[in-house]
Amino acid sequence: MQYVDEFRDPELITKASEEIRRLADPKRHYRIMEVCGGHTHAIYRFGLKDILPSNIELIHGPGCPVCVLPMGRIDDGLAIAKAPNTIFAAFGDMMRVPGAHGSPLEHKARGTDVRIVYSPADALELARKYPEKEIIFFAIGFETTAPSTALTLMSAKAEGIHNFSVFCNHVTIVPAIRAILDSPDMRLDGFIGPGHVSTVIGCRPYEWIARNEGKPVVTSGFEPLDLLQSIVMLLRQMQVGEAKVENQYKRVVPWEGNRAALKAMAEVFELRPYFEWRGLGFISQSALRLREKYAAWDAELRYSVPETRVTDPKAAQCGEVLKGVLKPAQCKLFGKECTPEHPIGALMVSSEGSCAAYYNYEYRKSLVTRISSVA
Amino acid sequence: MCLAIPGKIVELIAGPNLVGVVEVTGVRRKVQLGLLEDDMPKIGDWVLIHVGFAMSKISERDAAEQMRLLTALGEVEQVMEEVRGYGLEDSTDRAGPVSLNGKHHA
Ligand code: SF4
Numbered sequence: 286m287q288y289v290d291e292f293r294d295p296e297l298i299t300k301a302s303e304e305i306r307r308l309a310d311p312k313r314h315y316r317i318m319e320v321c322g323g324h325t326h327a328i329y330r331f332g333l334k335d336i337l338p339s340n341i342e343l344i345h346g347p348g349c350p351v352c353v354l355p356m357g358r359i360d361d362g363l364a365i366a367k368a369p370n371t372i373f374a375a376f377g378d379m380m381r382v383p384g385a386h387g388s389p390l391e392h393k394a395r396g397t398d399v400r401i402v403y404s405p406a407d408a409l410e411l412a413r414k415y416p417e418k419e420i421i422f423f424a425i426g427f428e429t430t431a432p433s434t435a436l437t438l439m440s441a442k443a444e445g446i447h448n449f450s451v452f453c454n455h456v457t458i459v460p461a462i463r464a465i466l467d468s469p470d471m472r473l474d475g476f477i478g479p480g481h482v483s484t485v486i487g488c489r490p491y492e493w494i495a496r497n498e499g500k501p502v503v504t505s506g507f508e509p510l511d512l513l514q515s516i517v518m519l520l521r522q523m524q525v526g527e528a529k530v531e532n533q534y535k536r537v538v539p540w541e542g543n544r545a546a547l548k549a550m551a552e553v554f555e556l557r558p559y560f561e562w563r564g565l566g567f568i569s570q571s572a573l574r575l576r577e578k579y580a581a582w583d584a585e586l587r588y589s590v591p592e593t594r595v596t597d598p599k600a601a602q603c604g605e606v607l608k609g610v611l612k613p614a615q616c617k618l619f620g621k622e623c624t625p626e627h628p629i630g631a632l633m634v635s636s637e638g639s640c641a642a643y644y645n646y647e648y649r650k651s652l653v654t655r656i657s658s659v660a
Numbered sequence: 661m662c663l664a665i666p667g668k669i670v671e672l673i674a675g676p677n678l679v680g681v682v683e684v685t686g687v688r689r690k691v692q693l694g695l696l697e698d699d700m701p702k703i704g705d706w707v708l709i710h711v712g713f714a715m716s717k718i719s720e721r722d723a724a725e726q727m728r729l730l731t732a733l734g735e736v737e738q739v740m741e742e743v744r745g746y747g748l749e750d751s752t753d754r755a756g757p758v759s760l761n762g763k764h765h766a
Pocket of ligand 1: 600601602603604606613616617618619620623624628629630631632633640
């Protein structure tokens, strides 16, 4: 709770946490999944666990795009980028993510032309700037990022820029939630719905979770007060046995989503029949690929992709952590072989990854306490 | 990658692509406005930016709160690195300053 004072409305925080205590049935154990990695990061950063009663357990969901990408895709992207005269452009988040043959940064050290871009539009800008080179943009992200890739491809097509292609790893959040609900070792009572993904897709795509699965969903903002209010809203529904979708993050999330973004996605992308997710396996219709009219910009068609399949290192339990079955610290490698300095899994690299969030806030804190109690 | 950066629209650039200039704590950079096609921001409006594209309009107060949130999450450095990177002005024409302490971000 140490950080909460930095925030506006400490009284509202106190009120919300009292309300949570009032609503939570002490005889029940609540398991609530926050789907989005940004929420996971905020939950650890603000020590929300310390505010919540012990019978409310937050389970970290799969909403970290770098974390759910199977290692083979990174190897594939880097393999095609070995072609002569080629630039591999990716977000900075990707740079230290380990592939079986090293991270993009390590490939750069070995001679691949790897560049960080902060926007897909800047990857296209590279193509304009270096007409003699081939630019491969390693696209990744949920529906928050996919519309930006889509608009960039529409510009490439409109301007006839042909030295640009996209290696598409965009995934969609709803099938992943479905896969988690279908997995037999998982019991959940409700969901804190993603914030920024919902600005694009709106709240309707979650309605089946309430209707068919009987679980409440509340899309939430990222501040401590937002998260606590979302938990209040979930508990209120549970108390009266209701299950519906509610929007706590109305100041940013429109119920119907962003029409222009959805239109751009529909223009450029179609669903893949199936896609592999780390930890969740193959999930049908869970990822996007370029439509045929964008085939000329599809790196998977322009290059011969090795289709590498690598299993994660044996002792690594990234899959279980991603599904929420294990907590980060329960992985055998956590804090030993696997640290933010030497990550073995992507969950330890990305700030949205639950292992990195847990390590940076909880674990370091406990180390400090341990050291100071010894001293 | 999931950073949502608040910025103030200070210029709208004419042309086939919807592009504007935003200011994020004093730094000015180009952002794409195509995702706000249905509800184009005006000069002086605040937007949330994600990977160089404005995603939604927000109030000035929410913009200030968002910046505070990013500060608390320890992400301001990455935010400024990202914002400076938009538009590929020299600084990004390289594999960027990736620090090795696990705190980088895109
Ligand atoms: S500690 Fe490392 S190996 Fe274990 S689950 Fe987390 S990222 Fe994977």
